[in-house]
Every structure is written in C-alpha cells, then in structure tokens.
Amino acid sequence: MQTTIEAAKLAEEVIARCRTLASFSEDAGGTRRTFLSAPMRDCHREIARWLEPLGVSARVDAAGNLRGIYSAVDSATPRLLVGSHLDTVPNAGAYDGVLGVVLAVTLLQALQGRKLPYAIEVVGFSEEEGVRFGTPFIGSRALVGRLDDELLARTDAQGISVRKAIQDFGLNPSEIAQAKLVEGVFGFLEFHIEQGPVLEKLGMPLGVVEAIAGQSRLQVVFVGRANHAGTTPMNLRHDALAGAAEWITEVERVSRQFPGLVGTVGSVEVKPGASNVIAGEVRMSLDVRHQNDDVRTQVVNDLLRHAEQISQGRALSMRQKLLLSQKAVPMDPLFVAQIEEAARRAGCQAHRMVSGAGHDAMILAERTPAAMIFLRTPGGISHNPMESVAVADVAKAIECGVSLLDQLAASSKFQSRTCRA
Numbered sequence: 001m002q003t004t005i006e007a008a009k010l011a012e013e014v015i016a017r018c019r020t021l022a023s024f025s026e027d028a029g030g031t032r033r034t035f036l037s038a039p040m041r042d043c044h045r046e047i048a049r050w051l052e053p054l055g056v057s058a059r060v061d062a063a064g065n066l067r068g069i070y071s072a073v074d075s076a077t078p079r080l081l082v083g084s085h086l087d088t089v090p091n092a093g094a095y096d097g098v099l100g101v102v103l104a105v106t107l108l109q110a111l112q113g114r115k116l117p118y119a120i121e122v123v124g125f126s127e128e129e130g131v132r133f134g135t136p137f138i139g140s141r142a143l144v145g146r147l148d149d150e151l152l153a154r155t156d157a158q159g160i161s162v163r164k165a166i167q168d169f170g171l172n173p174s175e176i177a178q179a180k181l182v183e184g185v186f187g188f189l190e191f192h193i194e195q196g197p198v199l200e201k202l203g204m205p206l207g208v209v210e211a212i213a214g215q216s217r218l219q220v221v222f223v224g225r226a227n228h229a230g231t232t233p234m235n236l237r238h239d240a241l242a243g244a245a246e247w248i249t250e251v252e253r254v255s256r257q258f259p260g261l262v263g264t265v266g267s268v269e270v271k272p273g274a275s276n277v278i279a280g281e282v283r284m285s286l287d288v289r290h291q292n293d294d295v296r297t298q299v300v301n302d303l304l305r306h307a308e309q310i311s312q313g314r315a316l317s318m319r320q321k322l323l324l325s326q327k328a329v330p331m332d333p334l335f336v337a338q339i340e341e342a343a344r345r346a347g348c349q350a351h352r353m354v355s356g357a358g359h360d361a362m363i364l365a366e367r368t369p370a371a372m373i374f375l376r377t378p379g380g381i382s383h384n385p386m387e388s389v390a391v392a393d394v395a396k397a398i399e400c401g402v403s404l405l406d407q408l409a410a411s412s413k414f415q416s417r418t419c420r421a
C-alpha cells in the first residue's frame, strides 16, 4: 500500500459493498439473511463477481460456505484463510460478519496482482449467528470436521432439517467432509467490528483479540411464599423477589471486582407476577464471562454462595442449574504479535483485548492458528440497522492487513506451522 489515499478509496468501496450485501434480505426494508436462505445466493453471486477479476473463482462448499483461492507465486501448499460470516440476525446492520468477508476480498485487490509465497483463501461462512436452527457456527464447524449427523438432523421452526436445507440449496450433504480444512493451512484471520464501546472510548481504530472469553450460563431460582400483599406484615414475609433483587446487585458488585469480568442477570421471571401478591418464585439467568477459566469458575461459585446466604437470611429456598460452561479460547500469540507490528506499520496501535462474544475464529482455532482484528464500532451499536464503521478505520484495517500479509510472507517460521488436519 503506497498511500493512505489509496486505502481510503478502497475503504469507501468496502463500505459501499457492505451496504450492497445488506440489501440482499429475506425482509423488505431491513436486513435478515439466515443460513441458506434465497438472498444468500444473491450474496454469493455478488462476491463471486468481485473475486473474478482478481483471478479467484469462488465456489460454495457443501455446508454453504463461499470459498475462493488466490493462488501463490508458485504451486506452494501453504494457505492462509481470511474471512468471516455472511448470515445475519433479524433487523441486522450492514457490517457484522460481512465486513470481514468484504475486507478479505479488498486485501486481494490491494495486492494489485502481486503473488505471495502462500495462497489466500477467502471464506464467507454460511452460518454463525444461530438464528435459523438455534445452533451457531454451522459454517465454521464444517471446516473443523464438527458438522456431524446429530447437527445435520436439527430442525428449524418449519421442521426442515439442516441436511434438507443443504439439499434444498442445491448442495450435497454427503460432501461435507470435503469442506474440512486441508493440510497446509497455516492460519485464519478474521476482521470483525468490535460490537462494543471499548475502542471508541479509547479513541483507537483497531483492536487485536488476545482471547475469546469463556462463558458460564446458569439458571438461578429463589422460592419464597406467595401471599396477600395487603394482609401479610413486612416481618412475616418470604418475598422471593426482594431476595432476587438483593442478589442481582451482589452480582454487579462482585463482577466489578475482577478486571475484565462481566456478569449479567438479563432475565427475571416472577411468579405469580401480580401487583397485590408477594412474589413466591423468581427464576433468573446468570451469564458470566472472562478470559481466564479459573477466575470465571471462582466468581460463579462465589455468586452461588452469596445466593445461598441471601436465601437463608430470608428463609427462602434456592436452586441452580448450570446450562453452559464454555472454555476461553486464546488466539495465537505469534499471530497477535504480528498484527500488533502490522498495525504499527499502518501508523496506529492495536489495542489488545478480549472478545466477550463468540466468533468463527474461536471454532477455527481448534485446528489452525487463529487471530482477529477488531474495528472500532461507533456508539458500540451492533445487531441493529444503526450499526456503522468509519471510512478512516476501514482504511487503517486495510493498511494493517496488507502489512500483515507481507510480514507473513517474510516469515517462513509462521508458514511452517500448518494445521492439525
């Protein structure tokens, strides 16, 4: 990349392309593009049209992922994957996922026909959000060999299975094994909007993800005694909701004591739920995330102990159920260091951060060194039509990306670390 003017021009085009893809939607007047829906076909066709002049012929694998290879200077086998997902949530913005795919195409454009000692495969994952089948990462799971029969049998709201959806799209489910990563893949790079307020708060355009946070999800239930709100004196109550309220503020207080930890009670269900009845039962969700699994587990245990104490103090009973415990996924340290260097060369500093949300890179990391570059998200707004990115930030991402490609080209050590096939 010679000048920032050129990067700025490419960045304008990136934004226009993301907006074009946002128009391929199942809903009129908003963006909704779920796994293997009709507008996904339009999306594939459009990206294939951008790839063609770059000498890349795109194909769709049996899991519905769009894939195209920009060949190396010779028939060398090492290959870098760059991409993100093409599906969206309902009433989506134009950049979540899509930006990472469009930027992958743009990096090839920025090479201006120049070949590297390794090939670059652009990947547009078919499914990441979990909207249609209630199961996320269907696309990236195929690349690590985890799109199995059990997952293929899951059904959507219409009773259509993943397998049937694949067939209906004109693909062959028996070829899914061929979608798996091949030997010689030495990394996966994903650009993604941050979807949070941290980079904006710091005034930094780019972030580099060190790890994707581990997650615990639980259900916590307080049981008291429902009774008349008018006739039961305050000292003779077993109010499950008052106990829940005390615990929820405790969740906030404890979570604040651990840097980087987030703890949330996002759902509260009160029974019987009438203004003149003391609450007899309260069901709550608890969501705790942190990059260190030991810290996360310790905080969850502390919070459950507090819940026990609060319920005892109020003569309530308490029960809990663990719904999910997902380990943190570190990104590749060597890759992270290379991205920091690339950002410096692009004239900015990439903020090291933890992703509180799951991403395709988390799945790919099972098989190959993976890394993510976050772009500042204005207002931290995402999963919303108001979602946006700044042209200047996209330009920085392009410059950083091109530097990174060149650094990796110079590092045979990096390319030699191929995937666990």
Ligand SMILES: [Zn+2]
Binding pocket: 085, 096, 097, 128, 192
């Ligand atoms: Zn996303």
